[in-house]
Amino acid sequence: MSVCLIIQHNITTEQRELQMRLCFKLQSSLSSSSLVADMAMSMRFLYPSPSSFHHHRFSPHTIAISNAAASSSSSSPQVAAVIPTPPPSRVGFLGLGIMGTPMALNLINSGVDVTVWNRTKSKCEPLINLGAKYKSSPEEVAASCDVTFAMLADPQSAADVAFGKQGAANGMGPGKGYVDVSTVDGETSKLINGHIKSTGALFLEAPVSGSKKPAEDGQLIFLTAGDKDLYETVSPFLDIMGKSKFYLGDVGNGAAMKLVVNMIMGSMMASFSEGLLLSEKVGLDPKVLVEVVSQGAINAPMYSTKGPSMIQSLYPTAFPLKHQQKDLRLALGLAESVSQPTPIAAAANELYKVAKSHGLSDQDFSAVIESLKSKFQKSENQ
Ligand SMILES: NC(=O)C1=CN([C@@H]2O[C@H](COP(=O)(O)OP(=O)(O)OC[C@H]3O[C@@H](n4cnc5c(N)ncnc54)[C@H](OP(=O)(O)O)[C@@H]3O)[C@@H](O)[C@H]2O)C=CC1
Numbered sequence: 001m002s003v004c005l006i007i008q009h010n011i012t013t014e015q016r017e018l019q020m021r022l023c024f025k026l027q028s029s030l031s032s033s034s035l036v037a038d039m040a041m042s043m044r045f046l047y048p049s050p051s052s053f054h055h056h057r058f059s060p061h062t063i064a065i066s067n068a069a070a071s072s073s074s075s076s077p078q079v080a081a082v083i084p085t086p087p088p089s090r091v092g093f094l095g096l097g098i099m100g101t102p103m104a105l106n107l108i109n110s111g112v113d114v115t116v117w118n119r120t121k122s123k124c125e126p127l128i129n130l131g132a133k134y135k136s137s138p139e140e141v142a143a144s145c146d147v148t149f150a151m152l153a154d155p156q157s158a159a160d161v162a163f164g165k166q167g168a169a170n171g172m173g174p175g176k177g178y179v180d181v182s183t184v185d186g187e188t189s190k191l192i193n194g195h196i197k198s199t200g201a202l203f204l205e206a207p208v209s210g211s212k213k214p215a216e217d218g219q220l221i222f223l224t225a226g227d228k229d230l231y232e233t234v235s236p237f238l239d240i241m242g243k244s245k246f247y248l249g250d251v252g253n254g255a256a257m258k259l260v261v262n263m264i265m266g267s268m269m270a271s272f273s274e275g276l277l278l279s280e281k282v283g284l285d286p287k288v289l290v291e292v293v294s295q296g297a298i299n300a301p302m303y304s305t306k307g308p309s310m311i312q313s314l315y316p317t318a319f320p321l322k323h324q325q326k327d328l329r330l331a332l333g334l335a336e337s338v339s340q341p342t343p344i345a346a347a348a349n350e351l352y353k354v355a356k357s358h359g360l361s362d363q364d365f366s367a368v369i370e371s372l373k374s375k376f377q378k379s380e381n382q
């Protein structure tokens with residue numbers, strides 16, 4: 001029997017103990033048919049449950065134990081053991097807005113070594129006070145970190161931060177990774193991918209579904225595409241910030257999935273707004289409408305969370321209206337590129353544009369209801 005044992009060196013004390021235990025097992029159990037099962041048990045001993053990952057500074061990255069006998073030219077079996085590779089230890093985070101701040105905070109609270117940057121420096125202070133490091137440009141963050149996440153407003157800012165002057169690409173290189181979690185169009189994402197890859201680094205697009213509260217609760221849904229190796233590497237971090245993750249293949253697919261989801265969401269909110277106003281006008285109580293909707297097949301969490309404040313004309317910002325309109329605009333561009341008719345999304349987009357023109361850009365996207373109220377309709381028709 002021949003044995004291949006791959007030992008990783010840059011690891012925690014706990015993982016070092018695991019290595020030693022596995023070496024001992026290999027020495028003492030080479031003839032044992034239960035070797036693979038024993039090794040798997042050792043892994044479980046060290047990481048008893050997925051939630052225990054969060055209490056470790058590092059999570060197990062790769063656990064692969066295989067009997068390579070089938071591929072061996074020798075008649076005797078060969079055992080290959082790949083010891084857990086720790087995920088990258090230094091994580092950068094660029095963009096500390098409504099979403100970036102709680103996402104970075106969850107990483108810090110899980111013991112990850114986080115370095116932050118934001119265009120408006122004051123937004124970095126709370127995270128610095130909680131232990132984050134600070135660098136004064138995306139380039140410096142990327143240069144000092146193994147992987148760098150970016151959560152920017154729109155295609156222009158995502159591109160500027162990734163490959164503009166003092167952009168992250170200047171600090172990237174082989175062995176590093178860039179994960180853009182902003183919502184942008186596929187073309188922008190491909191452009192960023194090209195700049196990052198030209199440095200020898202890896203790229204993953206990973207826009208998120210889920211708003212401010214899911215970001216705070218670590219319940220986001222990641223829609224990823226790009227380098228599969230980087231996806232595997234950063235999975236422990238995605239698991240800290242989110243509840244699920246999808247790997248969708250080539251760069252552009254994550255962006256497209258996100259735009260389709262938000263196209264649906266923007267239309268749903270516009271339609272819900274019409275329903276609330278119509279119910280009120282025909283003498284119904286819109287609060288009862290919210291209750292009825294919440295019990296039926298068309299229930300969506302956003303109706304019951306945002307409906308009551310919409311009835312009071314209050315729009316505390318979780319998802320800025322300007323970003324919803326940006327997503328509809330980009331989704332319409334995507335539809336145009338494949339000649340897919342999207343008349344409902346096009347109509348909804350017009351409502352968000354009206355709301356923006358009345359100064360509601362920074363309110364929550366539920367403020368789109370205002371554009372259906374008679375005061376705005378009159379001014380639009382003048
Ligand atoms: N809020 C939500 O519910 C969700 C948002 N998203 C998407 O996530 C992204 C971020 O959203 P959110 O956090 O809500 O947005 P915010 O508007 O709160 O934050 C935007 C971030 O982008 C930065 N930024 C804007 N323009 C530039 C620029 N030209 N150069 C450098 N930095 C810039 C801002 O910096 P500064 O602080 O200096 O202004 C800020 O850090 C968007 O793409 C959005 O569509 C996705 C899912 C949910």
Ligand SMILES: O=CC(=O)O
Nearest residue numbers: 208209210211319
């Ligand atoms: O992009 C917004 C969201 O809620 O998801």
